Amino acid sequence: MNEAARPMSRSRSIMTELVFPTDTNHHGTMFGGTLMKDIDKISAISAMRHCGRPVVTASTDSLDFLAPIRLGEAVELEAFVTWTHRSSMEVYVVVRSENLFSGDRRVTCTAFSTFVAVDENGRPVPVPPVIPENDAERKLYDSAPERYEQRKKRRSQRYSSPE
Template sequence: MSDTALPKKLIRASRTTKSSFVLPSDTNTHGTLFGGKLMAYIDDIAAITASKHARSAVVTASADSIDFLSPIREGEVVSLESYVSWTHNTSMEVFVKIVAENVLTGKKKVCATSFLTFVALNEDGKPSKVPEAIPETKEEKYVHDGGYERMIARKARRKNSEKMASEFGSFS
């Protein structure tokens, strides 16, 4: 890892969007989007976002949270918007906002939010430094301002997961 300072990047440079109709094959017995399908969409867009910010290969370090706020129904359009919300050395926190839209009425609602963490990799597959993310909008500043506290919580959660894995890692 190099100690050379990288130029800072505006958060908007990593902003990524993706939309898709919710088809019958995407839904569960309630006629709503499978949670696992949405999770795959979230990881995919977040990886693209992190790669755009770092301009390198990335790996998912953690899916920090996915808060399902309301169902996304068959026939609606699900849109995901993501951006790198905070950075620390080699890691990037990515925020994803998920919106459902009824295309017939135009009504939109935020259905879920998610935070994931990615690590940038160099050509040798080792962690590499990432540019600092600079917020501009009210939303970006709000999300960015909580980044340090979320990192501390992630580290504590990971430490607990490592302890559980070492104590209860084998199958009975």
């Protein structure tokens, strides 16, 4: 595929939701698993926007919970493609919570996920390169090859049961 490179802004996706009682644990904070589901969803949207094809999740790593998200707050997830390889895309997600009464906002979670573009048979297909458009994006782009190598190393060291 000799498709033209695409700017990071093309894949930028934002999702905002209110945190309801069914989204929270006994501490009154959002379930980590619920947030992980939302991160996977917004990441997939971002990856599909970048490549214009169906995608599958290959990995989620560097999922860092930084602060709790409380009942009644708004939670905003922002995702965009930061780097591409042949058929894979690294997606960065930053999660912010907001107290809608005071206006206080804070970063509560960050994550990197990898998605693979697939054809109608589920086989990997090439994706276009991505172009950073500002200093913050350039920093993510420039540091991505190191994260890619760490993922490869982690996959090679993965334990698998003989059963």
